[in-house]
Amino acid sequence: MLRLDALTKTYKTGDKALKAVTLDVPPGQVIALIGPSGAGKSTLIRCINRLVEPTSGSVMLETTNLTTLRPAALRRERRRMGMIFQEYALVERLTVMENVLSGRLGYVGFWRALTRRFPQKDVDEAFRLLDRVGLLHMADKRADQLSGGQRQRVGICRALIQDPALLLVDEPTASLDPKTSRQIMRLICELCAERGLAAIINIHDVALAQRFVARVIGLRFGEIVYDGPPDGLTPEKLTEIYGEEDWEATIEKVDEDDAVEAAE
Structure with missing residues (x-):
């Protein structure tokens, strides 16, 4: 592999x-x-x-x-190749959902990426991943409101939504x-x-x-x-x-x- x-x-x-x-x-x-x-x-x-x-x-x-x-x-x-970082590498001012969906930026066109308008299937997958890691209830919170463990879970979701x-x-x-x-x-x-x-x-x-x-x-x-x-x-x-x-x-x-x- x-x-x-x-x-x-x-x-x-x-x-x-x-x-x-x-x-x-x-x-x-x-x-x-x-x-x-x-x-x-x-x-x-x-x-x-x-x-x-x-x-x-x-x-x-x-x-x-x-x-x-x-x-x-x-x-x-x-x-x-999904990457999970020690320092999380989240965008602090964006929500949890927006940070997770940033893992799909390599798959969408320029304008969709610029306006953060992702296909519904990507949004559905982001919700599913957040549910899997126990953060569904925090989807709309800003990243700078999270604990270290929560930030790392968001980073995991962001890597997995790439389907690596x-x-x-x-x-x-x-x-x-x-x-x-x-x-x-x-x-x-x-x-x-x-x-x-x-x-x-x-x-x-x-x-x-x-x-x-x-x-x-x-x-x-x-x-x-x-x-x-x-x-x-x-x-x-x-x-x-x-x-x-x-x-x-x-x-x-x-x-x-x-x-x-x-x-x-």
Whole structure:
């Protein structure tokens, strides 16, 4: 479904953010991308949809090589890649409904986009998505009136209304409290399962990654140093990814989160 082949990003300073990363993501698989700050996680996600231009290598989305596309063709292909941002990237003065419908801007003509006059089927789908994430009653509220968790749910709806084949998720829980973080991760994984969506989730919280996904990719200095199931993240492997730390506490936190999840 998605294949990265020797994907490399070198900045003008000579620093290599990614070093020949090769990775296959099958249809419907949700992957957590972990690693220390500066490991290349956000760069990897942004190189896939070319918000950051790779230096070399290729990104294949099904049969399309994204790295060779001209701007117009790239804009069309980006419609197939929903993006969920750490800082939500909502337009504060617009309503929840208007922010969700902005995910359809790549599909409507210029004048419809300018006047925000969307087809009824798009409006109906926006209502359905807001209902699914528990925000139907807030459709007419401005985005600046929402909590962090509510804003992230709006961002999820905006990505899903694109009808994407792939979700790229950049630190979706970084600004959220622990309970809301679990709710958002659970929601993303549930929606991916319902739609058969593949997703790559850049996440800083190892325990959340272990709790919610079946495959974890560990990056260090722009290279993949772990690719496997969450229970393979032993203290030794986490030390290889992050450096020295008391990882027993992190591993115990997964069991504690399971207990909290059952009680919620």
